Each structure stands twice: as structure tokens, then as C-alpha cells.
Amino acid sequence: MRVPFWTIPVLIVVISLAGLGFSYMISFPSITVTFYGDDQTIPETKKIINLIIDGVTCVDTALKASSTVEDVDGVLKFTAYASHRRVEIEYDPSRTTPEKICNAIEGPVFDQDSGEILFNVFRVLRINETPYHNMNGVTFTRNN
Amino acid sequence: MVFQIGIILLVLFTGFRYAMGWSGTSIETYCPLGGLETALSLFTHQQFTCATGERNLALFVGLLFLTVLSRKAFCGWVCPIGAISEWIYKGTKYMFRGLGKRNDIYRNIPMEPTRKLDRRLRWIRLPVLLLILGFTFWTGELIFRGFDPYYVLFSFHGHDVKMWSYAIIGIVLLGIFIFPMAWCRYLCPLGVALWPFSKIGRLTIARSVEKCIRCGECSRACPHNLPVDEVAEVNSGECTLCLECVHVCPKEDILELHLKGLKR
Known part of the structure; x- marks a missing residue:
């Protein structure tokens, strides 16, 4: 059957938009790190912050970023979506604050034996306490 | 051509926004080959490879549908490297048409191999694809980023782009200048991955x-x-x-x- 030539760009646009829409609906993390043991209970008052972090570009850098909050008391879970530079952190608000978490991310990580700075590369670009899909309208940019 | 220019402007805009820190979305997330690279890792380790994500995967699946319907329309209409190759090819033909009349040296530029040789040379893409998939899965890193013309040209000196990356892209562009569509025909890993689906294309x-x-x-x-x-x-x-x-x-x-x- 003969079809008009504009069928090609129309197909491309429709399928691309369908693909992008589908990718927006699904979301798989690059890494998930939990900082509580099986015997510990997660507080019901736990909160989640979403951060856009400059420096989180892949699984490797996401793992490095997770190590910056490893020692922050009250951080429960670190989930990174490296392709969006997005990090979701679950924390216990009675033990820590978003400010402390951001300071830890932006601060240096030291070698436990030598005390030397291992890396100091991350910068928090945006902070949001709303779910990810509402993040387009940025509500709060942190002042350093 | 308008469609291709539009796509290139979109890619440049995305790359620039990411490079300036205004956006968290890199141009890598729109590369369907990333979806193929990460698919194996996602199924075996439930984890994406390096900087790839769900968008790469969804676009790759979409691309397979598109290819079954309209062959390699992606290469001819969407791929920025395909567009640049096509423009270089047309420009070279136009430029050397006049020169070829005056001097035989220019007559054979761009150099079009015989169809038989061309078909054989296209198989080079298969080991290129296997090499990229194998090493990416093995290392968990996009280690060929620095060789990828799409990434090097549109990431605004992104992560892993070194001076030698530009040298390699220069050689690739020179190759396209001499041999028509050299990257797409003989090196592009996505091109060979799409080939079986394109072969049964309906349009x-x-x-x-x-x-x-x-x-x-x-x-x-x-x-x-x-x-x-x-x-x-x-x-x-x-x-x-x-x-x-x-x-x-x-x-x-x-x-x-x-x-x-x-x-x-």
C-alpha cells in the first residue's frame, strides 16, 4: 500500500515520545545503599529528600557519593539515579537534617588510616523534599 | 534536513545545559545504544551500567519498534552523526564535482568502494559492537565514551573526553570526507545491531x-x-x-x- 512520505517523521516523533513517556513512568536506581541493619527498625517519621548532585555521573561516582553520608547519623538509605544526577536520601528527622546531609555530601571524604582527603568533588545543585516528578519547578536552591 | 537540524539543535541545547550545570540530564541518556549496553547488566545485576538509565532502555525498545516499521529511519532522520555524515558526503560531492573536471586526482573523491567490497566492509561493525558490549558489561563502565563521536561532539567536553578523543573524531570525520558515510557503514555499532530488524522493515x-x-x-x-x-x-x-x-x-x-x- 502506498503511504505518504510524511509517515516517516510522524512515526519517529510518535515512537520517540512514547519511549520518553514510558521512561518517565519507570524508574530504576543505579545503586541503592542502606545504612541500617536487619535488626534495626525504620522510624515511621522518616523523611525523604531529593537532591541533584553535580559529580554523580555513573554507578562509580554514585557509590562515592554514598560514602559521603555513610557516617551521618540518621541517614537510612541512599538511592542514586545516575543518569539524572539525582539522589534520593531517606533519613530520620529526629537525628539529622537536610542541611547536615548536604554538608556531608559537599565535604571531603578522608582515608580512615592516613587521614588524607580521598575526594571532595560533589556539589549539591538542588534540594527538594517533594517527589521527583514534581522537581521540575525547583523550589529551593541552596546557598553555600 | 530541517528535521535533522532540529534534532542537532536539541542535542546541542541538552549538552550545553548539562555542561553548564543547568540540567541533570546528559545527552548520554538519549543514546539508544546505551539501552543495549545496559540491558544485559540490568537483567543479570538489576543495575544500570555506568551513566545509562531507563531512558536509554525505553528509547532502545522504541527504536526497535521504529526499525521494524520504518527500517533505519533513525539513522537517516534522527542520528546527529548520520546527519553530519550525510552533509559531509553531499558537501564533498558538490565540492569535488568541479575540481574533478580539471584534475583526475579529485575525480574519485568521495571514494565509493564496489558494492561487493562495501558489503564485506560493513561486517567490521559486528566485532566493534561485540567489543563494546563485552567490555561495557565486563567493566560496568562506558569505557568507549571517549571514542563515541556523538558524545565527543555534543557533550561540550564532557566526562572522559580527552584531547585524543578529538583527534580520533577528527580522523573519523576525515574518513567520512573520503569514504561516504564511513562511520555509519563500517563502524557504527548501533547500525549493525539494528540491521536484522531493519531487514524485515515494513516501509x-x-x-x-x-x-x-x-x-x-x-x-x-x-x-x-x-x-x-x-x-x-x-x-x-x-x-x-x-x-x-x-x-x-x-x-x-x-x-x-x-x-x-x-x-x-
Whole structure:
């Protein structure tokens, strides 16, 4: 059957938009790190912050970023979506604050034996306490 | 061409925004090859490879659908490297047409290999694809980023782009200058991954054998050196539906776009 030539760009646009829409609906993390043991209970008052972090570009850098909050008391879970530079952190608000978490991310990580700075590369670009899909309208940019 | 320019401007805009820190979305997330690279890791380790994500995967699945419907239309209409290659090819042909009349040295530029040699050389893409998939899965890193023309040209000196990356891209562009569509035909890993799906593509360029005057303009214009004037339907897995053959055809209604499997 003969079809008009504009069928090609129309197909491309429709399928691309369908693909992008589908990718927006699904979301798989690059890494998930939990900082509580099986015997510990997660507080019901736990909160989640979403951060856009400059420096989180892949699984490797996401793992490095997770190590910056490893020692922050009250951080429960670190989930990174490296392709969006997005990090979701679950924390216990009675033990820590978003400010402390951001300071830890932006601060240096030291070698436990030598005390030397291992890396100091991350910068928090945006902070949001709303779910990810509402993040387009940025509500709060942190002042350093 | 307007469509291709639009895509390139979008990619440049995305790359620039990411480079300036205004956006968290890198141009890598729009590369469908990333979806193929990460698929194996996602199924075996439930984890994406390096900087790839769900968008790469969804776009790759979408691309497979598109290819089954409209062959390698992605390469001819969307891929920025395909567009640049096509423009270089057309520019080279235009530039050397006049020079070739005065000096034989220029007559053979761009150098079009014989169809038999061309078909054989296209198999180089297969080991390239296997090498990239194998090493990416093995290391968990996009270690060939620095060799990827799409990333090097549009990431605004992104992560892993070194000076040698530009040197390699320079060589690739020089190769495209001499051999038409050299990257797409002989090196592009996505091109070979799509080939089996493109081969069964439903949209096709059909030639009216009765009306055709056999001037050969269509075959000469084809960036992929396909013998359009020798077949009733272009069923090659390499056809990008770029419509160059249709544009240069001196007669109307000889070359048409057909949807296979449905009666007229």
C-alpha cells in the first residue's frame, strides 16, 4: 500500500515520545545503599529528600557519593539515579537534617588510616523534599 | 534536513545545559545504544551500567519498534552523526564535482568502494559492537565514551573526553570526507545491531519498473550505495529511508513509499 512520505517523521516523533513517556513512568536506581541493619527498625517519621548532585555521573561516582553520608547519623538509605544526577536520601528527622546531609555530601571524604582527603568533588545543585516528578519547578536552591 | 537540524539543535541545547550545570540530564541518556549496553547488566545485576538509565532502555525498545516499521529511519532522520555524515558526503560531492573536471586526482573523491567490497566492509561493525558490549558489561563502565563521536561532539567536553578523543573524531570525520558515510557503514555499532530488524522493515521504497527510465540518478544519490535502479523494492537492511533517491528522480511517481504486507 502506498503511504505518504510524511509517515516517516510522524512515526519517529510518535515512537520517540512514547519511549520518553514510558521512561518517565519507570524508574530504576543505579545503586541503592542502606545504612541500617536487619535488626534495626525504620522510624515511621522518616523523611525523604531529593537532591541533584553535580559529580554523580555513573554507578562509580554514585557509590562515592554514598560514602559521603555513610557516617551521618540518621541517614537510612541512599538511592542514586545516575543518569539524572539525582539522589534520593531517606533519613530520620529526629537525628539529622537536610542541611547536615548536604554538608556531608559537599565535604571531603578522608582515608580512615592516613587521614588524607580521598575526594571532595560533589556539589549539591538542588534540594527538594517533594517527589521527583514534581522537581521540575525547583523550589529551593541552596546557598553555600 | 530541517528535521535533522532540529534534532542537532536539541542535542546541542541538552549538552550545553548539562555542561553548564543547568540540567541533570546528559545527552548520554538519549543514546539508544546505551539501552543495549545496559540491558544485559540490568537483567543479570538489576543495575544500570555506568551513566545509562531507563531512558536509554525505553528509547532502545522504541527504536526497535521504529526499525521494524520504518527500517533505519533513525539513522537517516534522527542520528546527529548520520546527519553530519550525510552533509559531509553531499558537501564533498558538490565540492569535488568541479575540481574533478580539471584534475583526475579529485575525480574519485568521495571514494565509493564496489558494492561487493562495501558489503564485506560493513561486517567490521559486528566485532566493534561485540567489543563494546563485552567490555561495557565486563567493566560496568562506558569505557568507549571517549571514542563515541556523538558524545565527543555534543557533550561540550564532557566526562572522559580527552584531547585524543578529538583527534580520533577528527580522523573519523576525515574518513567520512573520503569514504561516504564511513562511520555509519563500517563502524557504527548501533547500525549493525539494528540491521536484522531493519531487514524485515515494513516501509520500503518501491520503484515502478514500467515507468522508470533507468537513468541511475537514484542509485548515484543513495548515501549507502544501494542499487535502487536495479530492484522493484529496496529491501536492504541498510536503507535509511532518507528519500534522497526520491528527491533526485527526474520523473514523478516512479519512486514511492510503500507499506509492505498491505494491498494497494
